Amino acid sequence: MVLASHVVPAFATERALPADPRQRLEALQHALVKEAMAGQTRVRSAAYIDSAGQLHETTRITSDMQVRGVRVLSYLEDEGSTSASIAVAGRAVTGSEEACRVMQQKYRREATLEAALLTVASGTDRYDMTMLMDQARRRLIAQASAQRSWLLTTPASAPESMYERLLTGAGTEVTPFQMVLHILPAGSLGVEAAKIVKTPGQKAKALLQDARSMFADEPAWRAAMPFVMRLSVTERSSQKLLWQNAVPLAFPQTEITATSQPIPATLIKTIDRVLQHWLEQLDTRFGCGPVQFNAVPEGSGNWAINGGQAAGVSVGDQLLLMDRDRLPARVLEPESVRHMALVEVVQVRAGKATVRKLAGPADMPKSGDWVVTPF
Numbered sequence: 001m002v003l004a005s006h007v008v009p010a011f012a013t014e015r016a017l018p019a020d021p022r023q024r025l026e027a028l029q030h031a032l033v034k035e036a037m038a039g040q041t042r043v044r045s046a047a048y049i050d051s052a053g054q055l056h057e058t059t060r061i062t063s064d065m066q067v068r069g070v071r072v073l074s075y076l077e078d079e080g081s082t083s084a085s086i087a088v089a090g091r092a093v094t095g096s097e098e099a100c101r102v103m104q105q106k107y108r109r110e111a112t113l114e115a116a117l118l119t120v121a122s123g124t125d126r127y128d129m130t131m132l133m134d135q136a137r138r139r140l141i142a143q144a145s146a147q148r149s150w151l152l153t154t155p156a157s158a159p160e161s162m163y164e165r166l167l168t169g170a171g172t173e174v175t176p177f178q179m180v181l182h183i184l185p186a187g188s189l190g191v192e193a194a195k196i197v198k199t200p201g202q203k204a205k206a207l208l209q210d211a212r213s214m215f216a217d218e219p220a221w222r223a224a225m226p227f228v229m230r231l232s233v234t235e236r237s238s239q240k241l242l243w244q245n246a247v248p249l250a251f252p253q254t255e256i257t258a259t260s261q262p263i264p265a266t267l268i269k270t271i272d273r274v275l276q277h278w279l280e281q282l283d284t285r286f287g288c289g290p291v292q293f294n295a296v297p298e299g300s301g302n303w304a305i306n307g308g309q310a311a312g313v314s315v316g317d318q319l320l321l322m323d324r325d326r327l328p329a330r331v332l333e334p335e336s337v338r339h340m341a342l343v344e345v346v347q348v349r350a351g352k353a354t355v356r357k358l359a360g361p362a363d364m365p366k367s368g369d370w371v372v373t374p375f
Contacts, residue, residue: 020359021318021342021344021358021359022342022359024318024342024359025340025341025342025358025359025360028320028340028342028375029331029336029337029340032327032328032331033331033332036328036331036332037332106312106374107291107307107311107312107313107374108148108150108310108311108312109149109150109151109176109177109286109311110150110151110153110175110176110177110306110310110311110351111150111151111152111175111176111177111178111179111233112152112153112154112155112173112175112177112178112179113137113140113141113152113154113155113179113180113181114155114178114179114180114181115133115134115136115137115180115181115182115183116133116180116181116182116183117129117130117133117183118182118183118184118185119183119184119185120185121225125222127260128225128254128263129183129227129251131263132183132251132267132271133181133183135263135268135271136181136229136271136275137181139271139272139275140152140181140275140278140279143272143275143276143279144279147283149279149282149283149287150279151310151311152179153175155173155175156173173236174236174306174351174352175236175306175351176235176236176237176292176294176306176307177233177234177235177236177242178233178234178235179231179232179233179234180231180232180234181229181230181231182228182229182230182231182232183227183228183229184227184228184229184230184246185227185228186226186227186228186248186250188228188230188246189228189230189246191228191246191247191248222253222254222255224250224251224252224253225250225251226248226249226250227248227249227250227251228246228247228248228249229246229247229249229271229274230244230245230246230247231244231245231246231278232244233282237294238369242285242286243281243282243285243286245278245281247274249267249270249271249274250267251264251267252264252266252267290373291311291373291374292371292372292373293305293306293307293311293313293353293371293372294306294370294371295321295355295370295371295372297366297370298354301356301357302346302354302355302356303321303343303354303355303356303357303370304352304353304354304355305319305352305353305354305355305372306351306352307351307352307353307372308349308350308351308352308353309348309349309350310350310351311351313345313348313353314345314348315345315346315347315348316344316345317344317345317374318342318343318345318358318375319342319343319345319355319373319374319375320340320341320342320343320372320373320374320375321340321341321342321343321355321357321360321371321372322339322340322341322370322371322372322373323340323368323369323370324368324369324370324371325339325368325369326339326368327339327340337361338361338363338364338365339364339368340360341357341358341359341360341361341364342357342358342359342360343355343356343357343358343360343372344356344358355372
């Protein structure tokens with residue numbers, strides 16, 4: 001898969017995509033080892049004698065290499081063997097932006113989006129804040145869909161008891177990422193409350209409204225309500241927080257009426273700007289990173305992944321299967337080759353797919369943090 005050119009030594013020449021899957025896998029292995037050797041490595045050794053008097057030794061070789069996904073820019077003929085040019089973090093690579101753009105056009109990251117109101121409010125205030133939260137959630141889904149960077153869906157509701165799950169056939173949520181949109185009280189998370197600035201005309205109007213309220217049975221206007229809106233992104237398999245941001249906002253002063261009123265247009269525009277800014281930050285955080293799907297072994301040597309048609313996966317796609325507990329940080333260890341394989345998609349459903357091994361060791365361990373990533 002030739003995605004871009006790359007500045008390489010004079011003895012390395014660019015070549016076409018190797019037809020043999022084993023050559024492709026070896027090229028990726030050589031590229032990872034080469035990049036790991038070029039950076040700093042740490043060697044940790046440990047030894048102990050068991051109760052039978054036998055000596056046991058272990059050595060761990062860890063590399064500081066940070067790969068921006070195993071992104072193949074080109075295949076190289078390097079001194080008689082096939083290697084690959086890959087994108088590595090912190091190093092300028094010719095055409096890397098083009099390579100990222102090509103990958104982003106085909107694949108999307110999937111996440112479930114939940115929303116929760118965590119403010120203490122009652123009556124009309126709670127109704128308006130709930131309506132605001134629903135609006136923000138729908139607008140985030142629409143903006144992400146328009147940019148085709150994320151596919152956001154509603155998480156599947158599963159029964160609490162195991163009996164009901166077996167009865168209804170409901171399974172656990174497997175979407176790779178989890179997004180949560182929170183509406184929090186003003187001042188939460190150390191975020192300074194939004195300042196409500198009034199023009200001289202608005203101040204005069206407010207004084208008149210206060211004067212009228214003094215002679216009325218109930219106030220005719222409700223004070224402005226500051227709050228904090230937060231979005232967080234978590235990896236579902238590890239529950240690791242990957243990104244989070246919070247901003248202070250305020251629901252403007254509104255007239256109290258007997259019927260519900262739409263959310264003020266000024267607040268909607270502000271929320272749209274915040275959501276757009278968040279999506280830009282997510283593109284910066286995840287844009288050129290590896291698109292990874294979790295993998296679990298199935299029968300007959302196949303593996304199931306939590307990425308399907310909605311994420312851009314299609315039959316015939318070739319992906320790299322690797323154990324994140326080992327690779328790429330421990331690629332210099334002799335056993336690292338047992339934790340990497342080349343797989344091909346053989347069946348695709350809406351949110352899942354099945355892959356089979358094209359090249360790799362026959363005795364791959366089943367335990368570990370296995371993922372597949374396009375290259």
